[in-house]
Amino acid sequence: MTRYEAVIGIEIHVELKTNTKIFCHSTTEFGGDPNTHVCPVCLGLPGVLPVLNKQVVEYAIKAGLALNCEIAEYSKFDRKNYYYPDLPKNYQISQYDLPICKNGYLEVETGQGKKRIGITRIHMEEDAGKLVHQGTITTSPYSLVDYNRTGVPLIEIVSEPDMRSAEEARAYAEKLRSVIQYAGVSDCRMEEGSLRCDVNVSVHPVGTGEFGTRTEIKNMNSFRSIQKAAEYEIERQIEVLENGGRIIQETRTWDENKGITVSMRTKEEAQDYRYFPDPDLVPLVIEREWVEAVRNSLPEMPEQRVARYIESGLSEYEANVLTASKEVSDYFDQCLKTYNNPKMVSNWIMGDLSRLLNSVNMEICDCRVKPAQLADMLKMIDSGTISGKIAKTVFEEMFNTGKDPETVVKEKGLVQISDESAIAAVVDEIIAANPKSVEDFRNGKDKAIGFLVGQIMKATKGKANPQLVNKLLKDKLS
Numbered sequence: 001m002t003r004y005e006a007v008i009g010i011e012i013h014v015e016l017k018t019n020t021k022i023f024c025h026s027t028t029e030f031g032g033d034p035n036t037h038v039c040p041v042c043l044g045l046p047g048v049l050p051v052l053n054k055q056v057v058e059y060a061i062k063a064g065l066a067l068n069c070e071i072a073e074y075s076k077f078d079r080k081n082y083y084y085p086d087l088p089k090n091y092q093i094s095q096y097d098l099p100i101c102k103n104g105y106l107e108v109e110t111g112q113g114k115k116r117i118g119i120t121r122i123h124m125e126e127d128a129g130k131l132v133h134q135g136t137i138t139t140s141p142y143s144l145v146d147y148n149r150t151g152v153p154l155i156e157i158v159s160e161p162d163m164r165s166a167e168e169a170r171a172y173a174e175k176l177r178s179v180i181q182y183a184g185v186s187d188c189r190m191e192e193g194s195l196r197c198d199v200n201v202s203v204h205p206v207g208t209g210e211f212g213t214r215t216e217i218k219n220m221n222s223f224r225s226i227q228k229a230a231e232y233e234i235e236r237q238i239e240v241l242e243n244g245g246r247i248i249q250e251t252r253t254w255d256e257n258k259g260i261t262v263s264m265r266t267k268e269e270a271q272d273y274r275y276f277p278d279p280d281l282v283p284l285v286i287e288r289e290w291v292e293a294v295r296n297s298l299p300e301m302p303e304q305r306v307a308r309y310i311e312s313g314l315s316e317y318e319a320n321v322l323t324a325s326k327e328v329s330d331y332f333d334q335c336l337k338t339y340n341n342p343k344m345v346s347n348w349i350m351g352d353l354s355r356l357l358n359s360v361n362m363e364i365c366d367c368r369v370k371p372a373q374l375a376d377m378l379k380m381i382d383s384g385t386i387s388g389k390i391a392k393t394v395f396e397e398m399f400n401t402g403k404d405p406e407t408v409v410k411e412k413g414l415v416q417i418s419d420e421s422a423i424a425a426v427v428d429e430i431i432a433a434n435p436k437s438v439e440d441f442r443n444g445k446d447k448a449i450g451f452l453v454g455q456i457m458k459a460t461k462g463k464a465n466p467q468l469v470n471k472l473l474k475d476k477l478s
């Protein structure tokens with residue numbers, strides 16, 4: 001039986017978070033009533049001229065540096081010509097043969113260790129508008145067009161075909177999103193379309209040098225669907241080849257509900273777009289001083305955070321988990337500002353917090369518990385106001401309501417009992433009620449004490465200070 005190898009390359013469009021569009025002063029804000037974030041320039045009315053937004057170039061340089069690219073000294077804009085109602089000018093201003101960045105790479109964790117994925121190029125371009133349909137595109141009786149997004153700045157990041165599995169494709173996309181977020185040039189919100197991935201997939205028999213014909217998959221709105229779409233497409237192509245068919249170069253769309261890829265159209269070739277230099281924009285010359293200034297302005301990147309966390313006493317594993325998302329890492333750092341115990345904070349974020357977030361499918365940035373509130377609760381454990389066990393209950397209530405830990409503890413009467421005489425009374429009761437366990441303990445069965453502690457905690461609804469319970473019990477039995 002023939003064994004196949006998959007080859008995957010990814011193109012990622014990232015919306016840059018500038019205040020205004022790439023060639024005009026219209027706002028880039030997400031949403032808004034249709035066709036309100038527009039002006040004659042982004043609507044492509046006759047007689048207008050584009051003016052390049054300097055911030056876009058700076059962000060593109062920043063992204064390039066974060067992805068280990070060379071920044072071109074000389075770069076230019078080209079017109080990519082095609083007709084579609086979301087494109088009022090009938091061409092998109094993009095970059096063709098002289099992109100702003102090239103020859104970079106990204107290191108990705110894979111099942112077989114670290115792997116370097118090449119980045120061919122990064123170029124700047126303007127986004128197109130959006131067609132709006134009633135229901136789905138195939139059943140809607142009409143198309144409406146919203147030009148608010150037209151002219152929003154994008155960078156397109158093109159990888160080398162270096163990935164060999166769907167898992168690697170997902171790992172690359174996730175890592176890239178994280179690096180771009182750390183660099184601070186985009187929100188990378190997939191659900192708002194500010195990060196969009198196109199995945200190119202081909203397969204060929206293992207041992208043959210030449211790559212197979214590839215298809216491009218669009219319309220995946222989560223990292224999970226990138227992996228699932230790539231997995232499906234690899235299987236589909238192998239099956240076609242096994243049955244003696246051949247792969248057609250085409251664009252396919254991912255149908256999330258059905259879990260399949262569907263043919264959309266045959267893939268255009270570059271020559272179909274009749275690229276030519278945009279005569280309205282001068283070529284872009286980027287001074288080396290500017291590149292160095294941008295390099296110096298790069299914020300702390302994931303690798304640096306990992307090193308800092310390990311230095312503060314976390315394991316490499318913990319440091320990697322916490323820094324995988326900038327939001328989680330920022331949350332962690334915020335907690336440390338008022339409660340400087342990295343290990344404890346890390347345990348709570350990676351444990352209870354991530355469990356609760358997962359249970360309701362929520363991102364940490366939408367979490368009602370603010371970092372300072374988690375820090376406050378951890379202080380209450382340290383001061384003995386609540387036990388570590390009760391803290392789990394307190395935290396869950398904070399998570400569900402957004403209330404402060406003090407409020408939750410007061411409302412639910414969860415203050416830890418640290419009054420010796422109060423605990424001693426319960427200890428006496430439990431000893432009296434369990435003569436068998438007491439005898440076992442005195443006969444050297446150490447396990448019996450665990451049972452007695454459990455009974456005392458149960459009698460106090462978990463509120464007795466466990467250290468105190470242990471101490472009193474041992475005192476009384478010795």
Ligand SMILES: [Zn+2]
Nearest residue numbers: 024026039042
């Ligand atoms: Zn405009």
